[in-house]
Amino acid sequence: MSVTVRVPAKVNVRLAVGAARADGFHDLANVFLAVGLYDEVTVTAADELRVTCEGPGSDQVPLDRTNLAARAAELLGARYGIAPDVHIHIAKDIPVAGGMAGGSADGAGALVACDALWGTGASQGELLDICAELGSDVPFSLVGGAALGTGRGEKLELLDVGGTFHWVFAVADGGLSTPAVYREFDRLTPHAPAPTASPALLAALRGGDAEALAAAVGNDLQPAALSLFPSLRDTLATGTAAGALAALVSGSGPTTAFLAGDAGSARRIAEALTASGTCRAARVAQAPAAGATVL
Numbered sequence: 001m002s003v004t005v006r007v008p009a010k011v012n013v014r015l016a017v018g019a020a021r022a023d024g025f026h027d028l029a030n031v032f033l034a035v036g037l038y039d040e041v042t043v044t045a046a047d048e049l050r051v052t053c054e055g056p057g058s059d060q061v062p063l064d065r066t067n068l069a070a071r072a073a074e075l076l077g078a079r080y081g082i083a084p085d086v087h088i089h090i091a092k093d094i095p096v097a098g099g100m101a102g103g104s105a106d107g108a109g110a111l112v113a114c115d116a117l118w119g120t121g122a123s124q125g126e127l128l129d130i131c132a133e134l135g136s137d138v139p140f141s142l143v144g145g146a147a148l149g150t151g152r153g154e155k156l157e158l159l160d161v162g163g164t165f166h167w168v169f170a171v172a173d174g175g176l177s178t179p180a181v182y183r184e185f186d187r188l189t190p191h192a193p194a195p196t197a198s199p200a201l202l203a204a205l206r207g208g209d210a211e212a213l214a215a216a217v218g219n220d221l222q223p224a225a226l227s228l229f230p231s232l233r234d235t236l237a238t239g240t241a242a243g244a245l246a247a248l249v250s251g252s253g254p255t256t257a258f259l260a261g262d263a264g265s266a267r268r269i270a271e272a273l274t275a276s277g278t279c280r281a282a283r284v285a286q287a288p289a290a291g292a293t294v295l
């Protein structure tokens, strides 16, 4: 028997980052928006735990126990006394190491798939606790939609979204390490103030207002990502020149995100990005998208 779960990518429409904490993590006020680019995680009973992966960038995905999908199966199995003997197959469509929470999505997807396969009856709260143990962005991959993440990003408050937003994502040639981007943030921002959410941004999401959202987006990690990956400036400028209402680095990068006024504008921005040679690929996606869903 197999269970397949579809799980979305995310963009941080506003990522406010505070100073490093004693545990090395940073306090955040992180507004997540799930976008319609998906990985599919299929879990099948097997003789032992095994991970396989197909799709763009899958050669960079670790297939050992460091993969968040494998860790999700182990943590859920340990909690319920079930040997995590499953074959986890990941069909990748979310850019790998791109700042779009692809690895987190696979963790949340495997967790929901194993939970369904094993019939544990775990509550949403228990699943969210396991997600938080897996990584800061994993709880959001489970719930999808839009949410404000505080703490290290794992404490979620769900947000209302009053319309569809049209996005374009430029996939960079190469990846960025999240810890390295946070270290660069610390170097560039020795006295970061306590992070706060923006009321204007939350109102823009609630109203489904793309222009207001564009005026309120922001990413405190962007200077650090640009410092480590300077050519992203050219990608951002290309999308802006093609009509994007807003252009920003997604999370810790190096994927860049462009908010468009409508579907036609999104298509034109994607074409301009592709033609410019300033990125490896451009993807169009709508938001909000549902969280981890059993197919």
Ligand code: C5P
Pocket (backbone or CB within 6 Å): 024, 025, 026, 027, 028, 134, 135, 136, 137, 151, 152, 153, 178, 179, 180, 182
């Ligand atoms: O939680 P996750 O494993 O996704 O975090 C990856 C890395 O990103 C952490 O090891 C840390 O270096 C950095 N990070 C951080 N503050 C956060 C989230 C992540 O410094 N709130």
